[in-house]
Amino acid sequence: MAWSEHLGGNKYKLVERDPSKASNPKRSITVEMPEEIVRSRSEKKKNAWLAIEEENWGELVRTGQYKNKGKNKTKSKSNKLTFADFVPVWVRGYADQNMGGKTLLNTMNIVDSRLIPEFGDTWMDEVTTLDLVEWFSTLKNLKNGNPLATNSKLNIYKALRSIFDKAFEWKVIPLNPMEGVDRPSASKKEKKAMKDVKKNYTKAEVAELLLALYNLPTHWRIYFTGAMLGGFRRGELLAVEWTDLDYDRCAIYIEKQITVDKDGQKVESEVKTVESEGWVPMPEWYMAELKRYERQWRKEKLLCKKWLGGDKQYIFHGGKGVMYYPSTATGTWAKFLERNKLPHVKLHGLRHTAGTLLRENGADQRTIQTFLRHTKLETTNRYTHESEVVSRVAIAPLEELNPKRMQFAP
Structure with missing residues (x-):
C-alpha cells in the first residue's frame, strides 16, 4: 500500500514498493496539493486528496505503468479505480x-x-x-x-x-x-x-421487574435498574465510575461509553456528541443502593489479588476491574427475561421505558425530551443538560418504586 511523506509547503512524496524489483523496490513521485485544498485548511479534504493520490500511484507502480525521468517518476494520467x-x-x-x-x-x-x-x-x-x-x-x-x-x-x-x-x-x-x-x-x-413488537414496559411491569431483578447478582440488578430509571444507553452506564457520582445531588455524570472499535475490541470512548454529556438525575433510593454497593465493591477490590483495572473504577465490570463488552449486558438481559418468563423488551427498550414512566406520571412531551437529553423530539441519540431542575421534578414520582417499600422485596 502506498504512503505519503510531506516535503513542506504543498508538496508531498508518494511512495510504493514495486513487486517486480528485488532490489531498490521503492518507487516515488512528487505531487503538489491543489491550492484550493490547501487554502481550505480542512484536514478531511487534505486526507481525502492524499488517499486518492496514494491509491492511484500505488496502482500505477503495482501494474508497472510508470516512467523513469531521472530520480523522479511521473505517472500516466489515470483516475480509474475499481x-x-x-x-x-x-x-x-x-x-x-x-x-x-x-x-x-x-x-x-x-x-x-x-x-x-x-x-x-x-x-x-x-x-x-x-x-x-x-x-x-x-x-x-x-x-x-x-x-x-x-x-x-x-x-x-x-x-x-x-x-x-x-x-x-x-x-x-x-x-x-x-x-x-x-x-x-x-x-x-x-x-x-x-x-x-413490545418496545417498553409500563409502570406496573417495571414494579414487577424491579423485584425479579433480585434474582441477579447485585451489580447486574443495579445496572438494569439504573437503565430503566435513567434512560441510559448500555455503553454509557457500563463506563460510569465511582467518581462520576454525586450522592448529594442524586445524579450521575455521563461523559464516556464502552463500545467496540473497528476490529471488534472493547474500548472506552467519548459519547457520540458534546450534547450527550451531562448530569442525569436519579431517584434518591437508587443512589442509596449505589452507596451501599460501593462499600461492597471496594471491599472486593481490596481482596482482589490481581487487579487489572488500573486506575479505572468501573462500577460494573467483569471481574478484577476489567470493562465489560457491551454485548455482555445485552445477553445477560435476554437470559434474565427468559429465565423469569417475563415479557421480552430489548435492552435499549429500557431507555424508552424511562420516558414511558415519566409519561404515565403526567410529564409532558417537552419534559420527557429534557430528561432523556434529546435535542429534538423525534430523535433518541442526542442529549441536553440545560434543565436539571425540571428533570428532578419529573423524576420525583419514581421514588415510590423503591423495592424496599414493596411487600415482597428481599
Missing part, C-alpha cells in the same frame, strides 16, 4: 475519521459480505443507477435465502451511499449512481409487525 480499489481510499479519507468503531465495524462487514462480491471488480464510473436499483430488488438473507428485512437493506443503502457520495465529492466519478436509488422503507406488513 470499487474494491476505492474502498480503502474511502476508509482512510472518510470512515476512519467520521465513523465510530462499532459503526465502522458493521459497515465493513456489509462491504466485505455484500458489496465487494457484487461490485469489487467493477470500475467506479461504470456502476449505474439501474445496476443498483436492480441489485437492491434481488437482495436476500444470506443465511436462509428469505427476503431481506428493510432495516438490513437500509444499512446496505447507507454504506453504498457513503462510498459513492465521497467518490463523487472527490471527483473520482462524474455522476453519483446513488442519486435515483430510493431509500428502503418498510412495507405495510413490516410496519404492522414492528408495531406489534
Whole structure:
C-alpha cells in the first residue's frame, strides 16, 4: 500500500514498493496539493486528496505503468479505480475519521459480505443507477435465502451511499449512481409487525421487574435498574465510575461509553456528541443502593489479588476491574427475561421505558425530551443538560418504586 511523506509547503512524496524489483523496490513521485485544498485548511479534504493520490500511484507502480525521468517518476494520467480499489481510499479519507468503531465495524462487514462480491471488480464510473436499483430488488438473507428485512437493506443503502457520495465529492466519478436509488422503507406488513413488537414496559411491569431483578447478582440488578430509571444507553452506564457520582445531588455524570472499535475490541470512548454529556438525575433510593454497593465493591477490590483495572473504577465490570463488552449486558438481559418468563423488551427498550414512566406520571412531551437529553423530539441519540431542575421534578414520582417499600422485596 502506498504512503505519503510531506516535503513542506504543498508538496508531498508518494511512495510504493514495486513487486517486480528485488532490489531498490521503492518507487516515488512528487505531487503538489491543489491550492484550493490547501487554502481550505480542512484536514478531511487534505486526507481525502492524499488517499486518492496514494491509491492511484500505488496502482500505477503495482501494474508497472510508470516512467523513469531521472530520480523522479511521473505517472500516466489515470483516475480509474475499481470499487474494491476505492474502498480503502474511502476508509482512510472518510470512515476512519467520521465513523465510530462499532459503526465502522458493521459497515465493513456489509462491504466485505455484500458489496465487494457484487461490485469489487467493477470500475467506479461504470456502476449505474439501474445496476443498483436492480441489485437492491434481488437482495436476500444470506443465511436462509428469505427476503431481506428493510432495516438490513437500509444499512446496505447507507454504506453504498457513503462510498459513492465521497467518490463523487472527490471527483473520482462524474455522476453519483446513488442519486435515483430510493431509500428502503418498510412495507405495510413490516410496519404492522414492528408495531406489534413490545418496545417498553409500563409502570406496573417495571414494579414487577424491579423485584425479579433480585434474582441477579447485585451489580447486574443495579445496572438494569439504573437503565430503566435513567434512560441510559448500555455503553454509557457500563463506563460510569465511582467518581462520576454525586450522592448529594442524586445524579450521575455521563461523559464516556464502552463500545467496540473497528476490529471488534472493547474500548472506552467519548459519547457520540458534546450534547450527550451531562448530569442525569436519579431517584434518591437508587443512589442509596449505589452507596451501599460501593462499600461492597471496594471491599472486593481490596481482596482482589490481581487487579487489572488500573486506575479505572468501573462500577460494573467483569471481574478484577476489567470493562465489560457491551454485548455482555445485552445477553445477560435476554437470559434474565427468559429465565423469569417475563415479557421480552430489548435492552435499549429500557431507555424508552424511562420516558414511558415519566409519561404515565403526567410529564409532558417537552419534559420527557429534557430528561432523556434529546435535542429534538423525534430523535433518541442526542442529549441536553440545560434543565436539571425540571428533570428532578419529573423524576420525583419514581421514588415510590423503591423495592424496599414493596411487600415482597428481599
